[in-house]
Amino acid sequence: xxxxxxxxxxxxxxxxxxxxxxxxxxxxxxxxxxxxxxxxxxxxxxxxxxxxxxxxxxxxxxxxxxxxxxxxxxxxxxxxxxxxxxxxxxxxxxxxxxxxxxxxxxxxxxxxxxxxxxxxxxxxxxxxxxxxxxxxxxxxxxxxxxxxxxxxxxxxxxxxxxxxxxxxxxxxxxxxxxxxxxxxxxxxxxxxxxxxxxxxxxxxxxxxxxxxxxxxxxxxxxxxxxxxx
Numbered sequence: 001x002x003x004x005x006x007x008x009x010x011x012x013x014x015x016x017x018x019x020x021x022x023x024x025x026x027x028x029x030x031x032x033x034x035x036x037x038x039x040x041x042x043x044x045x046x047x048x049x050x051x052x053x054x055x056x057x058x059x060x061x062x063x064x065x066x067x068x069x070x071x072x073x074x075x076x077x078x079x080x081x082x083x084x085x086x087x088x089x090x091x092x093x094x095x096x097x098x099x100x101x102x103x104x105x106x107x108x109x110x111x112x113x114x115x116x117x118x119x120x121x122x123x124x125x126x127x128x129x130x131x132x133x134x135x136x137x138x139x140x141x142x143x144x145x146x147x148x149x150x151x152x153x154x155x156x157x158x159x160x161x162x163x164x165x166x167x168x169x170x171x172x173x174x175x176x177x178x179x180x181x182x183x184x185x186x187x188x189x190x191x192x193x194x195x196x197x198x199x200x201x202x203x204x205x206x207x208x209x210x211x212x213x214x215x216x217x218x219x220x221x222x223x224x225x226x227x228x229x
Contacts, residue, residue, distance in 0.1 A: 010037065013112050051077055064107060066165035067100040067157075077083050089174030095187075096169065103150045108176045110135065112147040155190055159183045193216035 009019030017038040023031035042061055046054055058073040059066035071093060078084055085093065114135040120127045134142040154164055160179060161167035171178045179187075208215035 009035075012038075051080070055168060056169065058168075063165050065100065065104055065160070067097050067167065067170070068169065070170050071097050074170045074172050081172060083173055085172075085174050088178070092160055092175045092179055093170045096157055096167070096175075099153050099156045100164070103153050106146050106150045110140075110143055111137075115140070152190055156187050159186060 003023070003025045006022045007019065008022075008196060010017035011020075012018070017036065019035045019037055021031075021033040021035065022029050040061070042057065045057055049057070054077065055070065059069045061069045074085075074093075114131070115137040117128070118132040118134075118136040118140065122131070132140075134140045137143075157164045157167070160175070160177065160183070161169040162177070181209040206215075207218045208218040210219060211218050
């Protein structure tokens with residue numbers, strides 16, 4: 001059985017560098033490692049600072065997922081103080097976090113991942129024409145709809161967090177602003193029924209035969225369409 005190791009990187013699309021190492025034996029991956037080799041020093045920056053400064057400094061780890069870092073810092077400080085967020089505050093923080101996470105998926109899919117498949121290097125593939133039409137950087141037909149959807153979703157972050165990125169709305173003891181009835185109505189309008197749809201097809205709508213691995217791989221698909229009128 002042949003064995004080999006593959007090291008790919010560094011990737012530096014957003015924050016820092018990333019390396020991927022794969023150990024391959026018999027045509028299968030036996031071990032996979034992700035390594036971030038760029039030292040950014042946030043741990044050193046926080047030394048000697050007031051604990052509350054973590055709420056301002058930590059979110060700067062990333063300008064795309066800053067609420068994830070803010071949430072982590074707030075919960076760490078709450079744990080240190082032996083405190084906890086009231087249930088309603090935790091729900092508001094979870095909405096902030098969840099909306100940003102959904103928007104991050106749109107950013108990753110449309111801006112960082114799929115444009116690679118629209119490159120001329122893949123022109124010989126039978127799927128390339130569709131990929132190029134939809135995902136070509138700055139030109140693809142899907143980009144405008146994705147950015148509009150992302151902006152509409154971030155309206156919810158604006159209501160609850162005041163700004164994005166690097167909101168200070170999530171604190172160890174809760175959130176800085178309780179959602180009002182008006183906020184709830186506006187959020188419901190942003191996520192009105194019919195704007196987000198989910199459907200499972202399974203064996204009802206196969207694209208290929210399940211008799212082959214290639215066919216089964218084609219049938220194991222998830223299609224996400226988010227649109228705003």
